[in-house]
Amino acid sequence: MIAESGHYALVLALALALIQSTVPMLGAAQRDVALMNVGRSAALAQLLFAGLSFIALITLHVTSDFSVANVFENSHSMKPLLYKITGVWGNHEGSMLLWVSILALFGAMVAAFGNNLPPSLRARVLSVQAWVASAFYLFILTTSNPFARLATPPIEGRDLNPVLQDIGLAVHPPMLYLGYVGFSISFSFAIAALLEGRIDAAWARWVRPWTLMAWIFLTLGIAMGSYWAYYELGWGGWWFWDPVENASLMPWLAGTALLHSAVVMEKRNALKVWTILLSILTFSLSLLGTFLVRSGVITSVHAFASDPTRGVFILGILVLFIGGSLTLFAGRATALKQGGLFAPISREGALVLNNLLLTVSCATVLFGTLYPVIMEALDFKLSVGAPFYNLTFGPLFALLLLMVPFGPMLAWKRGDLVAAMQRLLAAGVTALVAIAIAWAWARGGSALAPLGIGLGVFVISGAVVDLVERSGIARVPFKTALHRTRGLPRSVWGTAFAHAGLGVALLGIVCETTWNSELISTLRPGDIRNLAGYQIKFDGMTQRQGPNFAEVVSTFVISENGRQLAVMTPSKRSFATRGMSTTEAALMTRGVSQLYVSLGDTTADGGLAVRIYHKPLVLLIWFGPVLMAFGGLLSLSDRRLRVGAPQPARGLRGLQAAE
Template identity: 65%
Template structure:
């Protein structure tokens, strides 16, 4: 019965979404306040119904109701409870239901917390959001029904894909979807503004917090996905330029540009047309990623194998929203004011420079991702575009952007002084020179690029802190008054510094592990040992072990460091009988910021030895620590009252009330 309730709730959610698609926008056109207010009720009700539908599917998984085809295909009665729950979104149908529920969730947030929005803008935003929701609900009901029944009901399920039975799956997809789908709000605001034909600094103030929320979640989701693939797949890499990885990375690049562009628009009423276009392109790239993952055109560990019917349906949605929004933009762009003017050397100019390189980088990743697909359609020839292409194109685009990053916050609005900004960075420049000289000396000149990379990381780390030092003005007012000034800075200033500092930490991790990691592939018999990364690793042997729904062969390795015992590590090869699928469970030992990584290969025919791959990865955890710092910087910025939705309006109301008193 609960399954039928879930299906009915899904159908009712579609009905409410269709109502929300029409009535608020009609009310905005006719000035009918009652019609506009229907958006608030329908957006909230639609989310409640979708949450009920998702809860019903979750109940079917938890109770192992194999009469539901989706549960039968992706669950097993012996699977641990955690993976029964995460299995809800570990498949196409369930993940699409989560996708749409998050979409409705953001619409409900706008309905409930957008009280300070102009009534017509709010109505148009909710209607545009409902257009997207309706399209994907139709997609689910007609091609991807998660509640389809099987008769007769099987006694046991086929189990979840083994590589998805991991704690990372409980975290990675929801974070990623909150980022992907969160950009729909910026898209809806952009289309709503184009419908009204009016856009101003207030629009940027309203849209920036929603964009920041989506960016925070997408940053965390990409970082979590990177780490999940790193330890779960057993290949030892932290980024592979997989097409589906690129599908999430492209909207992150575009969303980062949108976030900076919205700052310029809010502060200086400039870059209006560019900001609107970025809002459209960012969510369009999110839709493109959804198409790539679910259309079956890609073969990837991340992709869902789907039939062509689903791919065509999503392609139609893609064309409708991307084509429609860009057509509306083309029609309205000439009627929008361009905004204020500014000198090339200014904070606005620095942010434009930032946007130029970010969007070019996103376009580069897009070309590298789509080119093999287009070529296959045209010629039938299959090729792959891998890491060498992206390293040679994406990397050079990032270097000038990262070099310019510390200058931006030090330049004045409208007209800045580049020389004055450079003088404030004198300590960072000296630290960079010293770092490069020391790195070249230590590596005997054999790692020139790595030495320059270390210099770039130090430039970002110290350069990001220079803005805080300059604002405190310690040199003139002293440390006590300087610290007092720091306490008075808005939280968004600290958030910006922390996010930029996180970029420096990430760059330091990437440069170190890319230049100095070691890899040993060898056949080891029990008792054999090898020295790796300051450790002596001795292979103790392999033994069988049984899990709740798998069997595994566990290799044990004894570690010693400087002659002292350093514990043991385990690495395993698992086999899942229900799926008839193997997985590799890597052994990882973390010491400070570096990791020892061991992955088991195939045993010899006579069982006397086993192929073992051992990596030492110096400073690799800085990659994910830097990503976390970036997301945390966004959270701190979001905590600034000035960035909260509607805060400026409430502040004015409170000021007016105090004046009357």
């Protein structure tokens, strides 16, 4: 009965989405307030029924109702409760239900908290959001029903893929989907603005908080997924340029460009055409990522399904929304006025350069991801890996990081590059000192690594210099500077933290990539190996039984200069139901560096193959994105992002009313 109730709730959510997609749009066209308000009620009710459907699927998994095909395929009665819950979105059908539930959540948030929006714009935003929701409700109900019953209910389930039975999967997919789906609001705002004929600084002020919220979640989701792959898959790497990893990186790059472009539009009433286009492209890349994961056109540890029917349906959604929105954009873009002018050397110019580098970087990743797929369709087998991205994406992003500290130092409309360089002199000197130290201490590795260290330090120091310049610490009495510092807008602090996070992540990437140490050896009990100043002693293996797996645990005693530091216990788990095994790596953290032990197979003579890594400063790779997300939260909490922008003069309107 729970399954039928969940299915019925999903059907009702579709019906409400169809109402929400049409009635408010008609109301906006006729200026009928009553019809426009239908959108708010329908959006809230849609969230209610989508949420009920999702809760029903969770209940079926928790109670191990194996008469439901989705539960049978992805659960087991002996599985821990946490993984019964996370198993709901550890499969195609459940993850799509989570996808549309988050879509309904964002629509309901616009309905509940969009009181500062003009009623007609809000109605159109909710209608466009419902168009997207309706398409995915239809997709789920016709090709991916999570509540389908089995004719002959089995006694036990097949269990969830063992690789997905990890705490990281409890948080990573929801975070990622909140980012993916959150950009649908930016898309809906862009389409609604094109339909309404209102694109101005106020529009940019309204769309920025939603874009920033999605960007924060996507940043955390990507970082968490990277860390999960690092410790769970046993490969010891943090990024593999996997096509599905790229699918999440592309909307992040486009979303970052959108955030900066919206700032220019809000402050200077410029870059209107570009900002609208970025709003469309960012969500389009999210849809493309959904297609890549679920169509079967790529093979990846992250990919869900290979059903051609699903792939064709999602491809139809892609064509409908991407093609339709770009067609609408092409028809309306010619009527847009660009607004305020600015000199090339200005803060606007720096943000335009930022956008150019981000979008070219995104295009590079898109090419590297899709080119093998296209060639495979033409019967040519090839792969695009790290060397391609290192030679293309790497230099572009390095140039972007070099330009980051200059943006906040330049004035709006017309800046002074020489003055900006003078203000960044301290940051430059600090970077040069860091390069000299890295060159003196480096042992092996790329000759470019010290330059990478210097670039990371320059970005971090630039963020600090920006705060120092704004507070006037070096120019005014300390009490005055302290008062100024306390009075700085949260968005200023947020920008500084986000930019510093980029530098922190770069330091971790350079150090881990350049100076990591690796030891591959076959050990027997009592054997000792040395790596990066550590003595690793293999003490033997023991067996133990988990809730739904059998586990062989190996014990390693870690010492330094004769002093015991830790005991590491990597293991191998065997899941009898699935007939699969996983490797559980062990990590020892010292500061922000880690010792990493991963197990291989046992040999005929009783030896154990072991792979041991020392990864210097590796945790900075993930501390950086966390710092960036924290900066985003600070900016999001700024009151200026929660109030409407002043109405621009009539002569500065970007698009005249089209009604």
